[in-house]
Amino acid sequence: MKKLRLGVLASGRGSNLQAILDAIDEGRLAAEVVVVISDNGEAKALERARLRGIPAIHINPAQFPDKHTYEEAIVETLKQHQVELVCLAGYMRLVGRVMLESFPNRIMNIHPALLPAFPGLHAQQRALEYGVRYSGCTVHFVDEGMDTGPIILQAVVPVLPDDTPETLADRILEQEHRIYPEAIALFAAGRLELRGKRVSIKEA
Numbered sequence: 001m002k003k004l005r006l007g008v009l010a011s012g013r014g015s016n017l018q019a020i021l022d023a024i025d026e027g028r029l030a031a032e033v034v035v036v037i038s039d040n041g042e043a044k045a046l047e048r049a050r051l052r053g054i055p056a057i058h059i060n061p062a063q064f065p066d067k068h069t070y071e072e073a074i075v076e077t078l079k080q081h082q083v084e085l086v087c088l089a090g091y092m093r094l095v096g097r098v099m100l101e102s103f104p105n106r107i108m109n110i111h112p113a114l115l116p117a118f119p120g121l122h123a124q125q126r127a128l129e130y131g132v133r134y135s136g137c138t139v140h141f142v143d144e145g146m147d148t149g150p151i152i153l154q155a156v157v158p159v160l161p162d163d164t165p166e167t168l169a170d171r172i173l174e175q176e177h178r179i180y181p182e183a184i185a186l187f188a189a190g191r192l193e194l195r196g197k198r199v200s201i202k203e204a
């Protein structure tokens with residue numbers, strides 16, 4: 001089977017990138033990560049990519065006059081590597097028009113909350129402070145809003161009485177690592193159908 005060419009954008013630790021790579025290694029995902037790009041030169045995600053011989057590229061937003069030209073550089077790199085699906089994996093910037101228009105309905109994100117609750121930063125801490133009994137994670141297509149795009153998969157975890165933001169984040173992360181590769185595999189298999197805001201999953 002033809003492998004889907006993935007470009008991963010990550011700003012930090014890269015555990016979701018690792019989960020994608022592990023799913024590929026274990027035969028759960030017919031894809032290959034052909035490039036990893038970070039806005040942060042220190043990102044551990046870049047190191048994880050280099051260890052596997054995957055091109056790992058730091059594109060520093062500070063070196064561009066504006067978001068438009070910064071994103072043009074990202075798009076150029078993604079196109080050079082013939083990327084078919086862009087996966088945001090802890091990429092801590094709002095995606096702009098240039099990327100959206102270059103990869104329409106071809107950018108996915110993982111968010112550590114049950115959207116539309118708690119979009120944006122510090123989602124786990126805000127869920128805890130709000131007092132919700134359940135939280136979780138969401139894989140969605142990216143649109144011009146902040147974590148507002150069509151939802152592909154979600155997973156639920158309980159919030160426990162003694163949770164700290166860290167223990168809750170860890171419980172959620174375990175589910176992120178499970179559903180992100182799963183969502184990408186559904187895309188790779190051509191099983192995701194987008195109608196307006198709703199994503200349906202076609203039978204295998």
Ligand code: GAR
Nearest residue numbers: 012013014015016089090110111112
């Ligand atoms: C993950 O929890 C991911 O859901 C979150 O950042 C973390 C990155 O971890 N993303 C966002 O909050 C995006 N708004 P990782 O670098 O180990 O994959």
